[in-house]
Amino acid sequence: MTLRAWHPFRLALGLISAVGYLFLLAPIIVIAGASFGSTQFLVFPPQGFSLRWYEEALGRADFWSGFQISVLIALVAAVLSTIIGALAAVAVVRHRFFGRDLILALFLSPLILPSLVLAVALLLMFSAARIDPSPERLIAAHLVLCVPYVIRTLIPVLQRVDPSLEEAAQNLGASSLAAFWLVTLPQIRPGLVAGAFFAFIISFDEVVLGVFLAPARQPTLPIQIYSAVQFGLDPTVAAVSTLLIVLTLVLVVVSEALLGVRRLG
Amino acid sequence: MLGDSRTEGAELVLDQLRKAYDRTLAVEDVGLQVRRGELVSLLGPSGCGKTTTLRMIAGFVEPTSGSIWIRGRDVTRLEPYKRDTAMVFQNYALFPHLTVFDNVAFGLRRRRMPSPNIRSRVGEMLELLELGGLERRYPRQLSGGQQQRVAVARALVVSPSVMLLDEPLSNLDAKLRAGTRVELRRLQQELGLTAIFVTHDQEEAMAISDRIVVMNRGRIEQVGSARDVYLAPATQFVANFIGASNTFSGTVAGAEGDSVVLHTPMGTLRGPRAGSANKTPAADAPASLIVRPEEIRVSSPDVETGLDTNVVRGVVQVSSYLGATVDLSVRGATARSFSRAEPIMLLACTRSEPTSACAGL
Numbered sequence: 001m002t003l004r005a006w007h008p009f010r011l012a013l014g015l016i017s018a019v020g021y022l023f024l025l026a027p028i029i030v031i032a033g034a035s036f037g038s039t040q041f042l043v044f045p046p047q048g049f050s051l052r053w054y055e056e057a058l059g060r061a062d063f064w065s066g067f068q069i070s071v072l073i074a075l076v077a078a079v080l081s082t083i084i085g086a087l088a089a090v091a092v093v094r095h096r097f098f099g100r101d102l103i104l105a106l107f108l109s110p111l112i113l114p115s116l117v118l119a120v121a122l123l124l125m126f127s128a129a130r131i132d133p134s135p136e137r138l139i140a141a142h143l144v145l146c147v148p149y150v151i152r153t154l155i156p157v158l159q160r161v162d163p164s165l166e167e168a169a170q171n172l173g174a175s176s177l178a179a180f181w182l183v184t185l186p187q188i189r190p191g192l193v194a195g196a197f198f199a200f201i202i203s204f205d206e207v208v209l210g211v212f213l214a215p216a217r218q219p220t221l222p223i224q225i226y227s228a229v230q231f232g233l234d235p236t237v238a239a240v241s242t243l244l245i246v247l248t249l250v251l252v253v254v255s256e257a258l259l260g261v262r263r264l265g
Numbered sequence: 266m267l268g269d270s271r272t273e274g275a276e277l278v279l280d281q282l283r284k285a286y287d288r289t290l291a292v293e294d295v296g297l298q299v300r301r302g303e304l305v306s307l308l309g310p311s312g313c314g315k316t317t318t319l320r321m322i323a324g325f326v327e328p329t330s331g332s333i334w335i336r337g338r339d340v341t342r343l344e345p346y347k348r349d350t351a352m353v354f355q356n357y358a359l360f361p362h363l364t365v366f367d368n369v370a371f372g373l374r375r376r377r378m379p380s381p382n383i384r385s386r387v388g389e390m391l392e393l394l395e396l397g398g399l400e401r402r403y404p405r406q407l408s409g410g411q412q413q414r415v416a417v418a419r420a421l422v423v424s425p426s427v428m429l430l431d432e433p434l435s436n437l438d439a440k441l442r443a444g445t446r447v448e449l450r451r452l453q454q455e456l457g458l459t460a461i462f463v464t465h466d467q468e469e470a471m472a473i474s475d476r477i478v479v480m481n482r483g484r485i486e487q488v489g490s491a492r493d494v495y496l497a498p499a500t501q502f503v504a505n506f507i508g509a510s511n512t513f514s515g516t517v518a519g520a521e522g523d524s525v526v527l528h529t530p531m532g533t534l535r536g537p538r539a540g541s542a543n544k545t546p547a548a549d550a551p552a553s554l555i556v557r558p559e560e561i562r563v564s565s566p567d568v569e570t571g572l573d574t575n576v577v578r579g580v581v582q583v584s585s586y587l588g589a590t591v592d593l594s595v596r597g598a599t600a601r602s603f604s605r606a607e608p609i610m611l612l613a614c615t616r617s618e619p620t621s622a623c624a625g626l
Contacts, residue, residue: 167325168358170345172423173375186362
């Protein structure tokens with residue numbers, strides 16, 4: 001079915017899409033716009049133009065320390081959850097064992113568990129086990145959120161890899177570990193990158209678990225932003241948020257480029 | 266432990282090999298010895314256990330019982346990568362992220378061969394398989410025939426003790442298949458390779474093999490040369506599976522020297538003993554006479570053949586001209602001495618095209 005440009009159906013479709021996108025992008029536009037304002041309070045549309053809130057945001061020690069903690073936690077969480085998730089996905093896709101479907105369901109279940117409930121449960125569990133607040137504890141909590149994402153990303157990718165490739169590698173003298181490393185891993189690399197990226201963003205962005213489980217002396221950046229907002233809508237918060245949006249965009253472009261390069265090869 | 270007499274001179278020995286899945290037996294008591302430089306086909310319909318047997322040799326499937334010996338070494342419980350077999354997969358299983366060169370070099374790198382040696386060895390192998398100039402291509406950039414040759418090169422390059430071929434020709438189109446078959450056989454003979462070739466195509470098995478192992482329902486029905494299995498099938502299954510055949514079932518009337526006389530609905534027929542008929546047959550025991558189409562002479566009823574035994578009269582139903590031969594389906598007239606009048610179809614193969622026929626078996 002082809003419709004001419006001015007056809008009412010096409011116009012309506014275009015209008016709905018535009019409104020939809022505007023709705024999705026509005027918060028970003030508001031935040032980014034307000035961050036360039038010169039007033040003391042967060043207003044949109046911004047009045048005047050200044051970069052002083054960026055200066056202030058970049059100069060704030062609490063944001064910097066929060067950023068460092070968050071990056072560290074997100075990196076470790078992304079690497080660990082990618083490794084754990086990849087191993088679990090291989091087990092689920094390649095092997096038949098008792099309780100396989102149950103394990104699959106369990107791995108995917110935290111996706112439908114409200115994070116507040118998860119946070120309370122983890123807090124109770126950690127106190128029962130006498131594990132004190134630490135970045136490691138928060139990383140462990142983040143793994144509960146990230147690993148299912150990695151598994152869910154990798155399962156369809158692994159299902160498309162021909163199992164006889166690994167057999168061929170073993171047949172030619174590679175141990176099963178070497179066969180996985182040399183043959184299967186390169187096939188699922190895009191899935192691994194995507195999974196790790198998701199995990200990083202989930203962990204970096206996470207507030208609720210952080211509020212409950214992070215050590216009070218080392219709050220993550222989302223917690224710093226959250227507490228800054230509680231004291232008043234300071235435009236530095238908008239500036240930090242805008243910087244995070246830019247950082248995320250850069251990460252998306254970089255990972256897309258990495259995958260894109262592979263596709264061409 | 267096997268006695269020396271059973272492993273001596275044999276490159277590959279399968280002893281009482283058995284594989285059970287849950288309650289079904291996929292492979293049952295398969296025993297086989299393959300000499301150095303011999304190409305043996307495992308032939309049978311799908312589900313006959315031929316692929317399972319091949320995968321047990323490669324080490325991808327663990328046998329329930331029995332043992333596998335390669336060059337006098339028991340490899341039954343050995344990991345696949347320690348077995349020194351090389352397999353050509355039905356779908357080729359080329360590594361999609363590696364170039365042709367790296368695919369072929371894979372096995373040599375696993376064997377820690379120094380890289381200058383790898384370069385020359387892979388180069389030689391690519392020349393041998395007429396793949397020169399394609400080193401830097403990726404598998405998806407190759408034609409089906411080229412992919413198949415890369416798969417063969419990748420297996421050949423490691424000089425395996427036993428080469429395993431899992432229907433390597435089935436993904437090629439018919440025209441390419443016959444040529445590749447001859448080429449594969451030439452390579453195998455030139456390089457003196459010991460090879461196991463799995464196929465469901467009887468013509469392919471007959472064309473390429475030193476010996477054929479006909480399998481059915483997990484068991485070996487017969488082991489022999491193409492000539493053996495075609496001319497002296499050990500079982501009814503082999504007779505039906507290999508080539509076209511006419512089966513005359515009846516009862517034993519008597520034995521005369523090397524031949525057996527049967528009463529059949531088509532009249533009294535005489536044939537040589539084969540298969541289980543090597544024992545002296547008891548009178549009135551059920552027996553079958555199997556006749557290949559090309560063993561049948563066809564003539565018009567008015568021509569005097571001078572034959573008095575093994576003559577069947579009938580009417581040509583279908584005549585198919587196939588160039589070198591003409592295939593006939595003949596509806597036979599039943600002999601009067603039998604009360605049940607069941608006409609049977611007779612398959613004959615001739616050079617002329619008669620309209621009615623009188624067949625001398």
